[in-house]
Amino acid sequence: MPRPGPLRVLTGAVVAATLTWLGAWAAGAAEPPVGTPGDTGSGDSYYPAMGNGGYHVAHYDIDLTWRPLGRTVEARTVLTSRATKDLSSFNLELDGMQVESVHVDGAPAAYVRDGAELSVTPAQPVPDGTSFAVRVRYVGTPPVVVAEDGSSTGWIPTADGGTVLAEPTGAMAWFPVNNTPRDKATFDISVSVPNRLKAASNGALVRRDTGPKRTTWHWRERWPMAAYLATVSIGEYQMYRSSMANETSAGMPLLSFVDPRLGRAATARSQLPAVTSFLRRSFGPYPFDTSGMIVDNVRVGYALETQGRPVYPDAPPDWLIAHEMAHQWFGNSVTPRDWRDIWLNEGFATYSEWLWEAEKTGRPGVAQRNFDYYYGAHGAASPYWTLRPGDPGPENMFADQVYERGAMTLHALRTEVGTPAFFEILRAWVAENQHGSASTAEFVELAERVSGRQLDALFEAWLYTPSRPAL
Ligand SMILES: [Zn+2]
Known part of the structure; x- marks a missing residue:
């Protein structure tokens, strides 16, 4: 509805009616806002089309039935979200499969698909600040999603079932999602499989419902989780x-x-x-x-x-258990807000491997030995040093240098501030950002605050300079 015109041009009866309408409008009781579309991207440096604006997801409730014949799913996902503006429409990501229906707060909603984008126009705009539920029903064969570095992600078929591995953007292979690590949510995941199979997922196994032919596995992750860390894995x-x-x-x-x-x-x-x-x-x-x-x-x-x-x-x-479990702190609890900051995951998990080896062997010099090894193994003229772990590019997110030079960055920090301050920094980083998303700039700021040192030059040399840092 357009805004009413100036009152002075209106006649008496119309003025009375208009004032009544304005009173109701001011009390928030009349027309809902017109709203505008939510952003179709999240502003990520490497995956700008992924993720969406205009809302935050609080909870995903995923319910899927997997059938071995044809390897298909019948699925229903409900997203409970909060609008961050008056929304006339909004986007989700869902790759492949066929959408059967979309409802917003129980009412059928219009939707359009364009590649991985699912644009939803609810019957009524969603007012800023309100919570709303989006229910999507879909069927089909969940796809493999090829990442920018060429690796296979998404729903990976196995001999006896399938496994979801969704970093960085493969979550859209199996549920409609705000596909960005900066919007974390809790999850309920229910999966129905034939009785000879099992369905593993994240968090707690709430219950299993077993019928004559099929069992539904109910999982719940009650801590915020980035979509790329959600999984279901079906097998014998x-x-x-x-x-x-x-x-x-x-x-x-x-x-x-x-x-x-x-x-x-x-x-x-x-x-x-x-x-x-x-x-x-x-x-x-x-x-x-x-x-x-x-x-x-x-x-x-x-x-x-x-x-x-x-x-x-x-x-x-x-050592691999140490790596993946270290990610529970670095990546899963404290998640990079932007994929450019992937070293916050991989550099920290690699350094944790070094720490674990020192613990296991009783040789405290392991980290220094590994630092010296990588520094010496690649001469100053080696192209190894041209890749910057603080901004490796989407095609090199998982290059060796992100792991190795990322870990060397942490060791350089430890050498600069001393071991006690170094671990104080890591613990403060986890404590202050737990269950959230954070950036490299925030890590540098925290390291400077805890250590009382000026560290810009150190991080600039180790993370952002395309040459071997001086010792
Ligand atoms: Zn890793």
Whole structure:
């Protein structure tokens, strides 16, 4: 409805009616706002089309039925979100599959698909600040999503099922999503599979409903989770239950799922509590309240730190457990706000491998040895040093230098500020940003605040300069 014109041109009866309408409008009781469309991107440096503006998601409720014949899903996802402006329409990302219906607060909504973008126009605009529920029904075969670096992400078919590995943007392969690490939410994930299969996911196993032919597995992640860390993994698993002590419980549940064709992963499962306890002593309390591992023959060439319960393509060695579990603090609890800052994940997880090796072997010089090794292995003229870990580019997000030079950056910081201040910085980083999203600039600022040093030159040299830093 257009704004009413000046009152002076109106006749008496119309003035009375208009004033009545204005009174109701002022009280917020009449017409909803007209609103404007939400942004179709999130402003990410590397994936600007991914993620959307105009709302924040608080909770995803994903309910899917998987059928081995045709490897298809029938799915329903409800997003509970809060509008951050008056919204006439908004976008989600969903790649592939067929959308059957979209409802907003129970009313059918119009929608248009363009590539991975799903644009939704509700029957009524959504007023700024209000909570609203979007229900999307969809069917089809969830796709593999090829990332900018060429790696396979999304829904990865396996011999006996499938596994979701969604970093950086593969979440849109299996549910409609605000596909950015800066919008974290809690999740309920329910998956129905034939009884001979199991369905692993994040967080706590709330319950299992078993019928004559199929079982529905209900999982809940009650801590905020970035969409790329959500997983479901379906297969003929052995399930192993155990527990470990953490800060709040003598028996934090550990639930692991192992493809028996890869063995029992008994050594790896037995190492998880010791590795996790070491990381807690180093960085502060474990950020979640469940853990475990998913071990399956996923032919992608990498493991992923899916929240609480990482996915490994084979029984993992202890250094890889240390890497993926360190991500629970660095990446999962404290998530990069922008994909450009991926070293906040990989540099920290790699440095944690070094710390774990020092702990395991009783040789405190491991980090210095590794620093010296990488520094010397690549001469000053080597192209190795041209890749900047603080801004590697979308095609090099997971290049060796992001891991190695990222870890060297942390070791250079430790050398500069001393070991006590270094760990104080890491603990403060985790404590101040837990369950949120943060940036490299905020890390530099925090490191300077905690250490009382000016550190711009150090981070500039190690993260952003395309040459080997001087020692
Ligand atoms: Zn990693």
